[in-house]
Amino acid sequence: MLKKNRPYVDIASYSLNKKNEELCGDKIEIFQSEQNTIIVLADGLGSGVKANILATLTTKIALTMLKKGESLEETIDTVMNTLPVCQVRQIAYSTFGIIKIDKDLNCTVIEYDNPPIFFVRDKALVNFKKEERYYGGKKVLLSSFPLLEGDFITLTSDGVIHAGVGNILNHGWEWSHVSEFLCKQDLVSADQITRRLIDTCNCLYGNQPGDDTSAVTVKIRRPKxxxxxxxxxxxxxxxxxxxxxxxxxxxxxxxxxxxxxxxxxxxxxxxxxxxxxxxxxxxxxxxxxxxxxxxxxxxxxxxxxxxxxxxxxxxxxxxxxxxxxxxxxxxxxxxxxxxxxxxxxxxxxxxxxxxxxxxxxxxxxxxxxxxxxxxxxxxxxxxxxxxx
Structure with missing residues (x-):
């Protein structure tokens, strides 16, 4: 059941629906095997049913291709060329982030218009190089780095960094504030980290989220x-x-x-x-x-x-x-x-x-x-x- 001395990839995700919406416009898909861990978070444009469908389409395409062994380049190209573009705002109908971790804890992150990921090691934010690539004329950020026991990565939708805007905070809970919050967390599990983050967002929204709000955390833990x-x-x-x-x-x-x-x-x-x-x-x-x-x-x-x-x-x-x-x-x-x-x-x-x-x-x-x-x-x- 347990491979001794092998770190455990702990994952947890939570979402808040925008107030008065039955469906969340964000979608998170997770896949784990002996060889790979794959996480996809997509944020559909707007909210409600339409946003949910677009986010679901994005996550399903990306996860299905990666599970079947398609390259990152082929997967990104397919997703980017499949997503429609809003003719009014000239932006894609869904933004997304992808995390892929292999059995040796080598991590690859793909980001497209989502808030930058939070990579925390020893209660400090880790800076890492991001390479710009273009698919269908759209810029995608690609980065790779090794993970160590105790590290955690949190990927969010923009509902997190907008929490409290026009309510408790003038400009929302900005990315730098969220990173400070995460660096202070001395919690054992990915579930605790993610739950505390989303609960804080909900409080900042006054329990009436002004946007779909999602987060997923991956933490490298010693098996228990x-x-x-x-x-x-x-x-x-x-x-x-x-x-x-x-x-x-x-x-x-x-x-x-x-x-x-x-x-x-x-x-x-x-x-x-x-x-x-x-x-x-x-x-x-x-x-x-x-x-x-x-x-x-x-x-x-x-x-x-x-x-x-x-x-x-x-x-x-x-x-x-x-x-x-x-x-x-x-x-x-x-x-x-x-x-x-x-x-x-x-x-x-x-x-x-x-x-x-x-x-x-x-x-x-x-x-x-x-x-x-x-x-x-x-x-x-x-x-x-x-x-x-």
């Missing part, structure tokens, strides 16, 4: 493996076997489930200390067991984590991640701290979950975990499931 054991093995005679196999895994270790925690306590001969502190009355308290980063109750806690993940793409979640209940702590580990996740799922059925008086949505733990993994895949997490 998180192993989660939930539910007793189907065959109780194998409790000892799986307990010791799990303890030998590389990375952080988490237990979700009271019965599971008791099995580990028994097999490892370590005391399980259960807290009586209900920081949230709707979430069972956590426990402590030597060798584990977190021990929580099972289905109720997992269901709350799922709810938080479903909300997190559309709502500001800062308050949630600072709570101390088991669900909030697990949510923060899964979303912000992990890059690779391995779930060990016990197939033994908890009789309580089959009780007809028990809430129906909690009846099958496995389905809850599957839904959690589907949500986490939206954040480009590397996930494996092991049923025992």
């Amino acid at each position: 493996i998180v192993n989660i054991f939930s539910g007793p093995p189907e065959n109780p005679s194998l409790d000892k076997h799986y307990t010791h196999r799990f303890m030998n895994l590389e990375g952080s270790k988490i237990i979700c489930g009271g019965t599971t925690a008791n099995i580990f306590s028994r097999e490892l001969k370590r005391e399980l200390k259960t807290s009586l502190d209900y920081t949230d009355p709707t979430i069972p308290p956590i426990a402590e067991l030597e060798g584990f980063d977190l021990v929580t109750e099972g289905v109720l806690t997992l269901k709350r984590v799922l709810d938080l993940l479903k909300k997190s793409k559309n709502e500001k979640m800062d308050d949630a991640v600072f709570k101390k209940d088991g669900a909030s702590r697990l949510y923060k580990i899964l979303l912000d701290e992990s890059t690779h996740l391995q779930f060990w799922i016990g197939n033994s059925i908890n009789p309580a979950h089959q009780n007809p008086d028990f809430p129906q949505e909690l009846s099958i733990k496995v389905n809850v975990i599957k839904e959690i993994t589907e949500e986490l895949k939206k954040y480009n997490k590397q996930i494996s499931l092991k049923y025992i």
Whole structure:
């Protein structure tokens, strides 16, 4: 599942629709494979349906060609000659930025009329050479540079640098101000960086964005493996076997489930200390067991984590991640701290979950975990499931 000692390319993106618009005029497409990471952000002229269609056309053409191995030159030429030009304003109907990173972390960036990318290393902006090229009479900027662990690149639409114009700020949140903001961020994940940037833009707009506003961040991180054991093995005679196999895994270790925690306590001969502190009355308290980063109750806690993940793409979640209940702590580990996740799922059925008086949505733990993994895949997490 994990290639040891190989940096992880962490990616996250967020968008705000222009006020009163159902569709975003920006479009972001992301592709990752063993060989390449490709990101395309396009900003359609104007807003609404027309802008969305034009931005989608741009991202689909670029990503499809690059995925199929076409050269950057051929891809750019095709995109530039496909995009129509506004006859009134004499500008293309869509601007775009492309980031391509190979397996050796060599990065190539293509920029066409989008705000210049932000390249941050050690809390300082990195200056790099940009080569001007012309396709169909239109200027495109091309640059290449190697990336190191800890570096991050943020690509935005112009809604970011226009944030607050005519409202809080006279001239908007200018590029230099955004770069200062990003250089101050001491955050672990691409998701945290991008979310904070977009949340700040939304505040500057007074929660009524005057333009479609999008950002995507790529951060080169050291891999962080998180192993989660939930539910007793189907065959109780194998409790000892799986307990010791799990303890030998590389990375952080988490237990979700009271019965599971008791099995580990028994097999490892370590005391399980259960807290009586209900920081949230709707979430069972956590426990402590030597060798584990977190021990929580099972289905109720997992269901709350799922709810938080479903909300997190559309709502500001800062308050949630600072709570101390088991669900909030697990949510923060899964979303912000992990890059690779391995779930060990016990197939033994908890009789309580089959009780007809028990809430129906909690009846099958496995389905809850599957839904959690589907949500986490939206954040480009590397996930494996092991049923025992």
